[in-house]
Amino acid sequence: MSGAPAAGALAGKRVLVSAGPTFEDIDPVRFVGNRSSGKMGFAVAEAAREAGAEVVLVAGPVHLDTPAGVARIDVRSAAQMHAAVLGALPADVYVGAAAVADFTPRRVSEHKIKKTAGSDTLVLELVRTPDVLADVAAHPRRPALVVGFAAETHEVEHYARGKLAAKRVDLIAANLVGGAEGGFERDDNTLAVYWHGGEQRLGPAPKREVAAQLVALIAGRLPA
Numbered sequence: 001m002s003g004a005p006a007a008g009a010l011a012g013k014r015v016l017v018s019a020g021p022t023f024e025d026i027d028p029v030r031f032v033g034n035r036s037s038g039k040m041g042f043a044v045a046e047a048a049r050e051a052g053a054e055v056v057l058v059a060g061p062v063h064l065d066t067p068a069g070v071a072r073i074d075v076r077s078a079a080q081m082h083a084a085v086l087g088a089l090p091a092d093v094y095v096g097a098a099a100v101a102d103f104t105p106r107r108v109s110e111h112k113i114k115k116t117a118g119s120d121t122l123v124l125e126l127v128r129t130p131d132v133l134a135d136v137a138a139h140p141r142r143p144a145l146v147v148g149f150a151a152e153t154h155e156v157e158h159y160a161r162g163k164l165a166a167k168r169v170d171l172i173a174a175n176l177v178g179g180a181e182g183g184f185e186r187d188d189n190t191l192a193v194y195w196h197g198g199e200q201r202l203g204p205a206p207k208r209e210v211a212a213q214l215v216a217l218i219a220g221r222l223p224a
């Protein structure tokens, strides 16, 4: 497949996108985070806007400019992202491009955690975060098309198709991370997109181009 979606391919549609990492606070000066740059999600939001959609972008802590015409909601933690995304429904499309932390500290320390004399270790107890993507897919106001991302280092199709089924989403865009083909902290990307009964490879290309191709694929698979 090539290029950008047809002009107006998403006219009249509301597209909700999540992007970036989440930061899970440990104490007032420390957090658990990840290396997501947010670039892919921001590029998807921009491409959806250019295709005519009304776009709401829920962004984790990133230093990226808001694409023109896109409504942005800034959040920090997985819990805040969960609340902001579910609160922004209904939408016709949800694209979960955020690298949501899977675990968060059980307790946020009110004060900076100090080193203790005689102890060389610190044990952090982490608990699971809510799964934003699965909760959107199971929501009474479920978007017609729910798109997830999967960051995989190996056995990409196996794990991506597993997430497609387990989270009951319509499309999974698998990102090969840790390899030469793209992923976190890079400007180029390759996506393998899977759905029940099909697949499509997008890129390698700059993230903006891959995002435009993904939006074209989404527009083509959105029920009329």
Ligand code: CTP
Binding pocket: 078, 096, 097, 098, 099, 100, 101, 102, 129, 130, 131, 132, 133, 134, 147, 148, 149, 150, 151, 152, 163
């Ligand atoms: N996701 C989410 N909420 C979470 C965790 C993940 O919405 N708490 C979404 C991501 O936005 C992405 C998809 O789930 O669209 C896949 O995330 P990924 O981290 O690749 O997979 P996991 O489901 O967390 O599985 P694993 O860690 O086993 O790879």
